[in-house]
Amino acid sequence: MASPGSLPEEPATVDSLLKADEAWNAAYHHRDPERLRPMLADDWVGFFPDGTLAFKQDLLEGMAHNPPTALMFERHASVVFGYTGITRGTLYAGGERVQSFLRVYTWKGGQWWAVSVQVVP
Numbered sequence: 001m002a003s004p005g006s007l008p009e010e011p012a013t014v015d016s017l018l019k020a021d022e023a024w025n026a027a028y029h030h031r032d033p034e035r036l037r038p039m040l041a042d043d044w045v046g047f048f049p050d051g052t053l054a055f056k057q058d059l060l061e062g063m064a065h066n067p068p069t070a071l072m073f074e075r076h077a078s079v080v081f082g083y084t085g086i087t088r089g090t091l092y093a094g095g096e097r098v099q100s101f102l103r104v105y106t107w108k109g110g111q112w113w114a115v116s117v118q119v120v121p
Contacts (some may be wrong), residue, residue, distance in 0.1 A: 012107035
């Protein structure tokens with residue numbers, strides 16, 4: 001009989017990608033870096049319109065300082081290519097459009113890991 005460690009990894013699906021992306025949105029909505037931390041790869045990197053790079057710890061520290069305003073995420077697309085998942089959407093704060101983004105995930109160990117985000121105005 002196979003041990004749990006030798007069982008094949010579950011396949012990556014669009015449904016599981018959407019669930020991971022919703023968890024990211026919820027963490028932001030609650031401004032709770034501890035909800036986001038377990039979803040981010042250690043080498044996560046973000047790219048911003050002004051050329052700034054952000055790394056995992058920058059994102060986690062910064063999100064706690066976001067002003068308390070109602071957030072709404074609008075998803076435009078999501079797609080899975082083997083072990084890579086991409087979501088694209090727009091963030092609204094207080095009813096105003098703030099930014100659009102492209103998130104990149106990788107499927108590893110039976111879960112989606114956020115590896116990057118590209119933010120555009």
